[in-house]
Amino acid sequence: MKKLLLAGVAVLAFTHGAGARDITIAQSSDLRSANPGVNRDGNTDGIILHIVEGLVGYNNSGEVKPLLAKSFDMSADGLTYSFKLRTDVKFHNGKPLTAEDVVWNWTRYLKPDTKWSCLSDFAQGGAAHVTGVKATDASTVTITLEKPSAVFLGLMSRPECGYTGMISPDSVAADGSFVTPIGTGPFQWDEWKKGEYIHLKKFADYVSPENDGKPDGMVGSKRPLADGVKFMIIPDASTVKAGLESGVLDTAEISPDLIPEFKSSEKTQLIVSRNNGKNLFYIQTRDKVLSNPGVRRAMAMALDLDELVAAASNGTGEANGSMVSQDSVYFNDTQKKRLPYDVEAAKKELAAAGYKGEPISIIANKRGNVPSFPAAIMAQAMMQQAGLNVQIEVLDYATQVDRRRSGNYQVISQSVAPRLDPALMYAFYVGNKDKNASLMWDDPKAVELMRAAYVELDQEKRQKIFDEFHELMLKEMPGIFLYDMVDVWGATKKLKGMPVWQSNARLWEVSVEN
Amino acid sequence: MMALPTIVLVSITVFDLIRFIPGDPAALMLGDMAQPEQIAQMRTELGLDKSMPQQFVIWAGNVLQGDFGKSIVNDEPVLPLVVSRFAVSAEIVLVAVLLASLIAVPAGVIAAWRQNSVIDLALVGTATVLLSIPTFWLGLLLLLFFGLKLGWLPVLGYVSIGTNVVGGLLYLVLPVMTLVIHEAGVLIRMARASTLEVLRLDYITHARAKGLSESAVLWRHAFKNAFGPTWTMIGLILGNLLGGIAVIETVFTIPGLGRLMVDAIFARDYPVIQGCLLFVALSYVLVNLTVDLLYPLFDPRVVAE
Numbered sequence A: 001m002k003k004l005l006l007a008g009v010a011v012l013a014f015t016h017g018a019g020a021r022d023i024t025i026a027q028s029s030d031l032r033s034a035n036p037g038v039n040r041d042g043n044t045d046g047i048i049l050h051i052v053e054g055l056v057g058y059n060n061s062g063e064v065k066p067l068l069a070k071s072f073d074m075s076a077d078g079l080t081y082s083f084k085l086r087t088d089v090k091f092h093n094g095k096p097l098t099a100e101d102v103v104w105n106w107t108r109y110l111k112p113d114t115k116w117s118c119l120s121d122f123a124q125g126g127a128a129h130v131t132g133v134k135a136t137d138a139s140t141v142t143i144t145l146e147k148p149s150a151v152f153l154g155l156m157s158r159p160e161c162g163y164t165g166m167i168s169p170d171s172v173a174a175d176g177s178f179v180t181p182i183g184t185g186p187f188q189w190d191e192w193k194k195g196e197y198i199h200l201k202k203f204a205d206y207v208s209p210e211n212d213g214k215p216d217g218m219v220g221s222k223r224p225l226a227d228g229v230k231f232m233i234i235p236d237a238s239t240v241k242a243g244l245e246s247g248v249l250d251t252a253e254i255s256p257d258l259i260p261e262f263k264s265s266e267k268t269q270l271i272v273s274r275n276n277g278k279n280l281f282y283i284q285t286r287d288k289v290l291s292n293p294g295v296r297r298a299m300a301m302a303l304d305l306d307e308l309v310a311a312a313s314n315g316t317g318e319a320n321g322s323m324v325s326q327d328s329v330y331f332n333d334t335q336k337k338r339l340p341y342d343v344e345a346a347k348k349e350l351a352a353a354g355y356k357g358e359p360i361s362i363i364a365n366k367r368g369n370v371p372s373f374p375a376a377i378m379a380q381a382m383m384q385q386a387g388l389n390v391q392i393e394v395l396d397y398a399t400q401v402d403r404r405r406s407g408n409y410q411v412i413s414q415s416v417a418p419r420l421d422p423a424l425m426y427a428f429y430v431g432n433k434d435k436n437a438s439l440m441w442d443d444p445k446a447v448e449l450m451r452a453a454y455v456e457l458d459q460e461k462r463q464k465i466f467d468e469f470h471e472l473m474l475k476e477m478p479g480i481f482l483y484d485m486v487d488v489w490g491a492t493k494k495l496k497g498m499p500v501w502q503s504n505a506r507l508w509e510v511s512v513e514n
Numbered sequence B: 001m002m003a004l005p006t007i008v009l010v011s012i013t014v015f016d017l018i019r020f021i022p023g024d025p026a027a028l029m030l031g032d033m034a035q036p037e038q039i040a041q042m043r044t045e046l047g048l049d050k051s052m053p054q055q056f057v058i059w060a061g062n063v064l065q066g067d068f069g070k071s072i073v074n075d076e077p078v079l080p081l082v083v084s085r086f087a088v089s090a091e092i093v094l095v096a097v098l099l100a101s102l103i104a105v106p107a108g109v110i111a112a113w114r115q116n117s118v119i120d121l122a123l124v125g126t127a128t129v130l131l132s133i134p135t136f137w138l139g140l141l142l143l144l145f146f147g148l149k150l151g152w153l154p155v156l157g158y159v160s161i162g163t164n165v166v167g168g169l170l171y172l173v174l175p176v177m178t179l180v181i182h183e184a185g186v187l188i189r190m191a192r193a194s195t196l197e198v199l200r201l202d203y204i205t206h207a208r209a210k211g212l213s214e215s216a217v218l219w220r221h222a223f224k225n226a227f228g229p230t231w232t233m234i235g236l237i238l239g240n241l242l243g244g245i246a247v248i249e250t251v252f253t254i255p256g257l258g259r260l261m262v263d264a265i266f267a268r269d270y271p272v273i274q275g276c277l278l279f280v281a282l283s284y285v286l287v288n289l290t291v292d293l294l295y296p297l298f299d300p301r302v303v304a305e
Helices: A002-015 A042-051 A099-110 A152-156 A159-164 A237-246 A256-264 A293-301 A305-312 A343-352 A372-385 A397-406 A422-429 A444-455 A459-476 B003-020 B025-030 B036-046 B052-064 B078-113 B118-132 B135-149 B165-199 B202-209 B214-242 B246-251 B257-266 B270-298
Strands: A022-027 A056-058 A064-066 A069-074 A080-085 A130-137 A140-145 A187-193 A197-202 A228-233 A251-253 A268-283 A359-364 A389-394 A411-416 A479-492
Touching: A042 A159, A042 A187, A042 A197, A042 A228, A056 A152, A064 A069, A064 A152, A080 A099, A099 A130, A099 A140, A152 A159, A152 A422, A187 A228, A237 A251, A237 A479, A237 B135, A237 B246, A256 A268, A256 A479, A268 A293, A268 A372, A268 A422, A293 A343, A293 A459, A293 A479, A305 A372, A305 A479, A359 A372, A372 A389, A372 A411, A397 A411, A397 B025, A422 A444, A422 A459, A444 A459, B003 B052, B003 B270, B025 B036, B052 B270, B078 B118, B078 B165, B078 B214, B078 B257, B078 B270, B118 B165, B135 B165, B135 B246, B165 B214, B165 B246, B202 B214, B214 B270, B246 B257, B257 B270
Parallel strands: A022 A228, A022 A251, A359 A389, A359 A411
Antiparallel strands: A056 A064, A069 A080, A080 A140, A130 A140, A187 A197, A197 A228, A251 A479, A268 A411, A268 A479
């Protein structure tokens, strides 16, 4: 019987399994669409990252660098960008990338029919209104903006925008409908078995952008070392663990609870990587109790942030009270400032604010890969020490989103996906709450600073804006930032390289030993 | 007779209930970066800005023409999606229920025949333990033992039997085994209880008085009459499992109907939830209708009545 079953498994591996040097990875949900930047979520972005590339991309420090472009220049008035294209780039169908292809792609993205997620950013009224895209010569493209924008290149590089990836015009049918993604990335589209897996195969003719031999965010060395990548849809964390232990999976995000087990395992390795996402307590500044900055500051001072972060992140996170990520070029000594942990001072602030023990509810969810619930539990215990009457309300994620969108909350223990430019991160929290109830902070000065960060092109001046913003935030405390998100992944010992970057799988320069 | 009203009632209830659950599909679909205007536009495109009765009339009208709509999440037509996922679940459920019945019914009859003996106690005890084990836990245990420790069976993934017979069968073993173990517990107890009732009746005493062998009394006279309630239970189990083995499908990474439904609920994918539940109701009704129609084969009195 045993022999029969083993023979069957062997036959199965031979006939069905991916090639011997494929990397097999688990992800919690299926691809939404193979159309870059259209109908997307985080998992979709991770797959698309391997297939398409934009003119520019983020590096590890959050700076935008050339990718399909060899170089780019901005005119003195900040309105015209010239992208000189690399001449060694081919689409997966073998055709070379030309300036006309870039113009075709931009024209397609800017058509409302395409339903590009980022259209509003690049359309009239957006943060980087594109007024023209033209091919100056066979390898140069010029993009003009209505007004200067500090986030134009950053927006182009965003996962949510499908990296503004260039696809071959052969990717769409004659009627303009999308067929298949023929990109320029290190892996090419192969097969999608809905609900089961997505398989990409190596693009043998791939050439990396200029690099120093190492992967660097979305740029750097991007060699596809594996024959292919198979993304298996596995929603259950226990099954993922079994898959990694059995060697069926090569790598996957794991539940943080498994950190000790993976650390000590002989079969598997633990991969911990910080990203630019944020874990925070999102506060409703229009709430009757929480509209008083004194109460919000008291909440912050009641938290032993280092202890809270250590517990909520299973020892992987590091406290960071700033909206700016620790890995950003803009993270300096000013950004390191935070309110002190001081329970007595918190009590005094509460007394001065006239707080009389009114209940404060923290909304949390129990999704496995975010610290929403453990952070809320820790905060509740700490805040109660200072006399705050904190309760926890556990909701499913969809309901939590609904409550935030409608403004119907007091505090939400929330995680926010990575945004590599601080100004783009600010936009998640700051703005007019009358127009958008989901925003956290509508202080006029904060809104003014955010707008300035969107248009200021000089890095030093931007730094000053971000520093002023941080000081204002410490005074007003519209939300309590806890720590930068941490990706906790497991892998077999056979996997070589770093398979995750900014919460997404990144499987170039990653291999599996046979 | 009640099939049609049941389905209509289910469709109205499902349609209303999922809209009462907090969570806006448009907001979930567009993600964190969406502006209120974009969400409002998406709601209009999805028809969610219309009143609930209007939405229901549109949806029901389309369903009557065979159009179950498209998934909000991935724009796929709902009917082919539901049917393809149902086929995967049905493959597992039918095999599991058949095997569970083949094991449990004779075991239950034997337990009744040897009431209060060691065999009876062992069978009833085992059945009670089996039906008390949660399927997700049992599934994980089997996966760890047969997949990880022994390495006999694939740990995760799915291959359709249509694509690869050997592979398909290997992938079926663990989920089917989990269901068989759990459902056999229920069926053993049911078969035992109904057989015990029949064995107490006068006509069984009469059969024994006529000098018939115990085997003939048990299988020719007792079993046929005792099987009716068990048959009904098999129908209920079948209908129930066809409607969702989401836990099993999640543990064993099987792309079946249950997982589709759970994913759709989390994403508030209304057309898929509605399509799935309507399909489940329909299959439940059809299974029970079939069970009722086949009942006279085991109990001729049903026809007489």
